[in-house]
Amino acid sequence: MSQLSRLINILTLLKSRRVLTASELSERYDVSIRTIYRDIQKLIESGVPVVTLEGRGYTLMDGYTVAPVQFTEKQANALITAHHLVNNSKDASFVKDFEEALIKIKSVFRSTVLEKSEILSSKIHVFEPRQESFASNALSELQIAITHLNYVEINYRKANDTEISFRKIEPYVFFSTENKWILLAWCHLREGYRAFRVDRIQHFKILPEQFVDRKFSIQDYFAACPYDFEKNERPNTPN
Missing domain, CATH: 2.30.30 (SH3 type barrels.)
Structure with missing residues (x-):
């Protein structure tokens, strides 16, 4: 599972008003606790108000809701495809901002659409005709x-x-x-x-x-x- 997929899954669990511990998430996704810490920080940086309950775990700030926007499967697939093309852009700032936006967008996907979008994501590959070393962050x-x-x-x-x-x-x-x-x-x-x-x-x-x-x-x-x-x-x- 990619980091983006894991972030969406964690956000979906948090939206159900569950309190999640780092250990629980670590076991669920078969990653280290340190990786979960990084995931939670990534969600916070993306604007998701994750709060820590001392001695209990993570949850979402009271009152946090996501706008009731619905995406069709084709619209979701278009976003997934765009994500692969963006990753090929070689600009770190652009990739970061797009991924943070996609986290928020995918959080409103219906569970069936989200599941299909993850399947599609694993079946899209973008190859470069020329292997040239260049990158930017501006x-x-x-x-x-x-x-x-x-x-x-x-x-x-x-x-x-x-x-x-x-x-x-x-x-x-x-x-x-x-x-x-x-x-x-x-x-x-x-x-x-x-x-x-x-x-x-x-x-x-x-x-x-x-x-x-x-x-x-x-x-x-x-x-x-x-x-x-x-x-x-x-x-x-x-x-």
Whole structure:
């Protein structure tokens, strides 16, 4: 059983207003007590109000309810499939936020739908045609910067370049190609729109200052100069 499946099962038990001990959960799911501690912490971090009753175990905070939303089996299957695709995105922040959201969503699945969704999850596999080493942990924060129009400072390293450049950017659009996330932004250093691979951003800082929306159009951007998806750049416009 995967961690996500175990978390959903624990949450389902807690919703029945049971008081559960770490030892009981450890035996039930055949994992260590330390693993159960991590599971409970994961639920808390996901926004589930798990409380500890001294000497008794875990339960849910009084008054906690889940909105009465119902999902069909097909809708549940779509979410399960999306989870596998998200796991292939190579951005740790995005994967973490999606899994925490999915915990909450799956907590309202009917038991029959939940059971079928777990079966489907074990039968979906996503393979990468290319084995390339790249990873990032900035997507979720940068998404917030886009919707709130916040300036972002980044340290960026281009491909096959040991030099790291400092940029102040106005983030506008993400797109994904070959499991890589690309950020299109106005770069104050270059005084123009540039594409930045998120996994090449070494460090970033979201600034509280907001920029004036330039009404960026991705259609106009690509029409002006087609993007080279193989090299991850627009011809003659270095980052």
